[in-house]
Amino acid sequence: MPIMEHKFKRPKSLKDADTHYCSGCGHGILHRLVTQAIDELGIRKRTIGVAPVGCAVVAYNYWDFDCAEAAHGRALAVATGMKRLRPDLVVFTYQGDGDLASIGLCETIHTANRGESLTCIFVNNACYGMTGGQMAPTTVIGQKTTTTPWGRDPKKGDGWPLKVSELLLNLEGVCLAVRCSLSSPKEILKTYQYIKKAFTNQTEGRGFSIVEVLSPCPVIWQKEPVEAMRWVEEHMRKFFPLGAMKDI
Amino acid sequence: MGPKTKAKSKMPDKILMTGNEAMGEAAIQAGCRFYAGYPITPQNELTAYMARRLNQEGGVFIQAESELAAINMVFGASCVGSRAMTSSSSPGMSLKQEGISYLAGCELPAVIINVMRGGPGLGNIASSQADYFQATRGGGHGDYFTPVLAPFSVEEAVHLTMLAFDLADYYRTPVLVLADAIIGQMMEAMSLPSKSGFKKKILPKNWTLGRTQKRSSSIVRSLFLKEGALEEHNERLRKKWERIRRAEQRSALYRTEGAKYIIISYGSQARIATVAVDILRNQNVKAGLFRPITLWPYPERSLVGIADKIDMVFVVEQSLGQMVEDVRLSLPGKKISFLGRAGGGVPTAKEIVRFVKSKIARKR
Numbered sequence: 340m341p342i343m344e345h346k347f348k349r350p351k352s353l354k355d356a357d358t359h360y361c362s363g364c365g366h367g368i369l370h371r372l373v374t375q376a377i378d379e380l381g382i383r384k385r386t387i388g389v390a391p392v393g394c395a396v397v398a399y400n401y402w403d404f405d406c407a408e409a410a411h412g413r414a415l416a417v418a419t420g421m422k423r424l425r426p427d428l429v430v431f432t433y434q435g436d437g438d439l440a441s442i443g444l445c446e447t448i449h450t451a452n453r454g455e456s457l458t459c460i461f462v463n464n465a466c467y468g469m470t471g472g473q474m475a476p477t478t479v480i481g482q483k484t485t486t487t488p489w490g491r492d493p494k495k496g497d498g499w500p501l502k503v504s505e506l507l508l509n510l511e512g513v514c515l516a517v518r519c520s521l522s523s524p525k526e527i528l529k530t531y532q533y534i535k536k537a538f539t540n541q542t543e544g545r546g547f548s549i550v551e552v553l554s555p556c557p558v559i560w561q562k563e564p565v566e567a568m569r570w571v572e573e574h575m576r577k578f579f580p581l582g583a584m585k586d587i
Numbered sequence: 588m589g590p591k592t593k594a595k596s597k598m599p600d601k602i603l604m605t606g607n608e609a610m611g612e613a614a615i616q617a618g619c620r621f622y623a624g625y626p627i628t629p630q631n632e633l634t635a636y637m638a639r640r641l642n643q644e645g646g647v648f649i650q651a652e653s654e655l656a657a658i659n660m661v662f663g664a665s666c667v668g669s670r671a672m673t674s675s676s677s678p679g680m681s682l683k684q685e686g687i688s689y690l691a692g693c694e695l696p697a698v699i700i701n702v703m704r705g706g707p708g709l710g711n712i713a714s715s716q717a718d719y720f721q722a723t724r725g726g727g728h729g730d731y732f733t734p735v736l737a738p739f740s741v742e743e744a745v746h747l748t749m750l751a752f753d754l755a756d757y758y759r760t761p762v763l764v765l766a767d768a769i770i771g772q773m774m775e776a777m778s779l780p781s782k783s784g785f786k787k788k789i790l791p792k793n794w795t796l797g798r799t800q801k802r803s804s805s806i807v808r809s810l811f812l813k814e815g816a817l818e819e820h821n822e823r824l825r826k827k828w829e830r831i832r833r834a835e836q837r838s839a840l841y842r843t844e845g846a847k848y849i850i851i852s853y854g855s856q857a858r859i860a861t862v863a864v865d866i867l868r869n870q871n872v873k874a875g876l877f878r879p880i881t882l883w884p885y886p887e888r889s890l891v892g893i894a895d896k897i898d899m900v901f902v903v904e905q906s907l908g909q910m911v912e913d914v915r916l917s918l919p920g921k922k923i924s925f926l927g928r929a930g931g932g933v934p935t936a937k938e939i940v941r942f943v944k945s946k947i948a949r950k951r
Contacts, residue, residue: 341935355888382767389663396810397812405796405797405806406806406807407662408693408808408809410659410689413659413686419660419663420621420662421666421796422666423660424620424621424664425667445652445653445656446655446656474853492631565725578662
């Protein structure tokens with residue numbers, strides 16, 4: 340028996356690849372959490388991931404299970420088609436705020452309302468990352484983006500930060516709506532537990548689960564990675580309170 | 588998960604059905620086990636029929652929240668290997684174009700039925716053939732084509748719907764059935780064939796997601812960011828379109844023996860044109876009908892084949908002139924006259940006869 344054992348390994352579901360993500364980006368942590376949960380639940384061989392349009396569009400380059408690409412905002416419709424035909428599979432979507440909360444909000448609400456047995460990982464970084472930092476539905480008040488150069492201002496018609504989890508929690512088909520954060524090790528561990536719960540809900544056929552994850556985007560926010568983590572804590576959490584809104 | 592070819596419930600030899608219902612039954616017979624759709628007139632009977640029949644056959648029916656969601660649900664269904672279908676009418680088809688482009692880019696088979704109505708915009712719910720350009724030129728963004736099949740009777744709507752599933756699986760492409768309000772709404776007696784008559788061997792789908800046997804993970808994608816990779820993908824697709832263009836042209840002739848004048852029409856308009864041909868023949872005008880069944884690929888080979896002996900060509904459409912452009916491309920230098928009505932207007936047999944005779948008289 341070796342005295343030292345290598346415990347912290349790369350999950351099988353996570354490929355040994357360099358990612359295209361910027362330094363300090365939350366996707367790296369979240370990919371790790373999702374793949375670790377899939378490994379731990381032993382569902383890798385029967386999992387399909389649906390990638391969004393956005394920074395995570397090529398998530399399948401890093402995930403080692405079956406994946407499909409969906410058109411912008413349509414991941415949950417694609418996932419619905421798969422899951423209805425193959426209830427034996429575990430199907431999840433991984434979507435950003437532009438994808439899920441703007442162009443795909445109709446699909447999001449109706450998939451949740453039908454109570455599709457799906458898992459939805461919703462990455463909220465308060466901006467459009469891939470297209471260079473435009474205002475997202477989740478951009479916080481006062482936040483400067485390329486399309487709100489003086490800061491998001493509801494008085495100018497920019498609207499308020501859209502609270503997706505709060506929007507979905509009243510729908511009968513939703514069994515889990517929770518908001519987590521990647522801003523500290525403690526919150527990361529909580530996020531992991533809820534991701535696992537969201538997959539277990541699916542394997543037990545309990546309904547629609549959404550895990551909203553507040554995630555840093557240092558390059559677009561023009562902040563150092565550590566500073567970006569702090570910005571999640573100090574600015575995003577004001578508008579987006581953490582915790583399970585619904586967990587049944 | 589392969590398609591089941593035999594549906595459970597038995598059908599009598601001759602049945603009376605509307606075109607919409609008949610296309611639904613044809614899909615069931617062809618092994619379609621997934622349908623997602625959104626209400627729009629004049630194709631609602633098809634959606635309702637699928638709701639009832641897929642339930643009986645143990646398939647999946649979803650009333651989607653939009654045409655966008657419906658086509659993307661079909662995308663997901665196709666990813667896991669099911670024969671899948673959606674249907675709509677003109678305004679709804681505009682919304683489905685996004686999904687059709689992705690299906691083509693990802694090389695996923697699917698069948699899409701368009702029961703055309705008047706446009707542009709909300710238009711009306713009367714018969715129209717104004718979506719010809721959209722259907723035959725890809726329709727969505729990017730370089731692609733989809734095979735387009737245009738039925739002229741309820742029975743042919745059944746044949747072509749079944750054929751659409753075989754073409755889709757064989758070539759791994761979305762296939763359109765381009766019907767119109769008249770075909771969708773009219774009721775005719777017809778027999779239900781057990782096969783489409785497609786002769787080529789359709790291989791098992793070894794590319795689908797969610798296969799449980801030991802293998803490496805599969806990806807369905809249309810994004811190719813590496814330099815040159817998309818061009819390579821497009822080039823491969825081009826070869827596929829060329830193969831389809833060569834192998835899948837279909838058309839029919841009506842009373843073309845000894846014809847000097849030929850009318851070219853498709854869908855319900857071709858049905859009306861057969862009456863015009865009969866009237867003209869009774870009046871000793873040597874007219875015949877050329878009827879494209881595939882609108883893409885356009886049956887140019889057979890058209891060119893009969894054109895030598897033809898003095899004048901008449902194209903009749905329920906549009907302001909769309910298919911006529913393919914006729915001009917097929918028959919350069921030929922005298923081509925066009926008769927069309929749009930916005931729900933349908934050229935009648937009498938109008939066609941008058942038009943043909945006036946053009947012949949003017950030439951003399």
